[in-house]
Amino acid sequence: MDLDPRLTALDALGGFFVLRTGVAPRGPLPTLASAWENQRFGTPDEVYGDPVTFRVRKVAQSIRAPEPRVAASVAQQGLAARFWSIALGAAALCGEVPDLGPELLRWDPDAGVPDDLWLAEVRPRPVTDLDAVVREGLLVPLSAALRSRHRVSPALLWGNAGSALAGAVRGLDRWAIAHGRPDVAERARTLAGRLLEHPDLVGTLDPRTLRRRSCCLYYRVPGGGVCGDCCFDRPPRPAPGRT
Numbered sequence: 336m337d338l339d340p341r342l343t344a345l346d347a348l349g350g351f352f353v354l355r356t357g358v359a360p361r362g363p364l365p366t367l368a369s370a371w372e373n374q375r376f377g378t379p380d381e382v383y384g385d386p387v388t389f390r391v392r393k394v395a396q397s398i399r400a401p402e403p404r405v406a407a408s409v410a411q412q413g414l415a416a417r418f419w420s421i422a423l424g425a426a427a428l429c430g431e432v433p434d435l436g437p438e439l440l441r442w443d444p445d446a447g448v449p450d451d452l453w454l455a456e457v458r459p460r461p462v463t464d465l466d467a468v469v470r471e472g473l474l475v476p477l478s479a480a481l482r483s484r485h486r487v488s489p490a491l492l493w494g495n496a497g498s499a500l501a502g503a504v505r506g507l508d509r510w511a512i513a514h515g516r517p518d519v520a521e522r523a524r525t526l527a528g529r530l531l532e533h534p535d536l537v538g539t540l541d542p543r544t545l546r547r548r549s550c551c552l553y554y555r556v557p558g559g560g561v562c563g564d565c566c567f568d569r570p571p572r573p574a575p576g577r578t
Contacts, residue, residue, distance in 0.1 A: 342457065345427050348510050351420040351503070354433065356457060361443065364453060366560035368437035371476045387480045390444040396528065398556045405552045407485040411477060411492055412525030412551055417452060420471045423503045426462045427523040434458035435468050466530055470496070474535075475485070494549030498564055500527055504545075540564075555560035 345352045370386040395406035422432050433454060441453040460468060478492045481490075504527045511520035531537060540547050546564050553559045554570035561567050 342429075342433065343553065345424050346422065348420070348422050348424050348428075349506060351416050351506065352424040352446045354421045354425075355370045355449060357453065357455075359441065359443060359446075359450070359453045359472070361446075362442050364441035366455075367440050367473070367476075370442055371437065371480045386442060386444040387477075388484060391481070391485065393445065394504075398559070401555055401557075402483050405555050407481050407487050408491060408552045409556075410494060411481055411487075412495035412499055413448075414477060415474060415496045416502055417448065418469045419496075419500045420503040420506065422469045423451070423500070423523055423526060424507060426465055426526055427507055427519045430462065431459040432462060432465055432468055434460050435473055440473075457469060462526065465526060468529055469529070470533060470535060488547050491536050491549055491551070494539045494547050495551050496530065497536050498547045498551070500530060501545040501564065502538055503527070503546075542554045 342354055347353060353558040365386060379407050389402065391406045391410050394400065394410040395403065398406065398409060400406035400409070418435065422435060426432050434457075435454070439455050439458070441455055443451050443453070443553065461563055474492075474496050476487065481487055481492065482489070503525050508520045511523075531540065531542075536550065547568065548566050550566055550571075551562065554565070554567065559570075562572055
């Protein structure tokens, strides 16, 4: 079954669900596989020399992050939201998942959603491969790349991933209500529930409220406050000696 034409159905779900295919207008982009590798060997000041570090620095400047780990957390959560939204949206709407292998998925770290990700070749995979496609294939190497450069804990990054997955479910639920497609919402919730049973993700969210049990550190951004699903009700006060 050719998944390619049906990927356009994701456009109706909103920016985070959109997946571009083909060659980006700016020309061929590096694959995520090369981005993970260049995290160690590239030049941080160049867009494609060290894409992961470039993206973290770009986020840091945009949100005025007080320290690199805050920007690393926010950047990772944004990418996690993209990965989960694309895969879960395709699974719920199309009944299949596009192969988002790092060697197929091209990334522009200087672009915004949805022009940041481009799929070079569409290869359908069964819905049962959701975990392998996103968590194992994308989130694990992304976490390793970030932690090789920034002081961010695995628990924080997996908390971000769980929160991003819940956000994708909420987005699909809103679309399903607006378009009279309760089947889509039900599939999304069922699939997400199974994904959250993995040891990396289990316990990251309250199963009743989908409120996360860790913090992404966004409250440390000037004027940031706490997110809607944060474990804190209000921004925590800084420890003595910290600003």
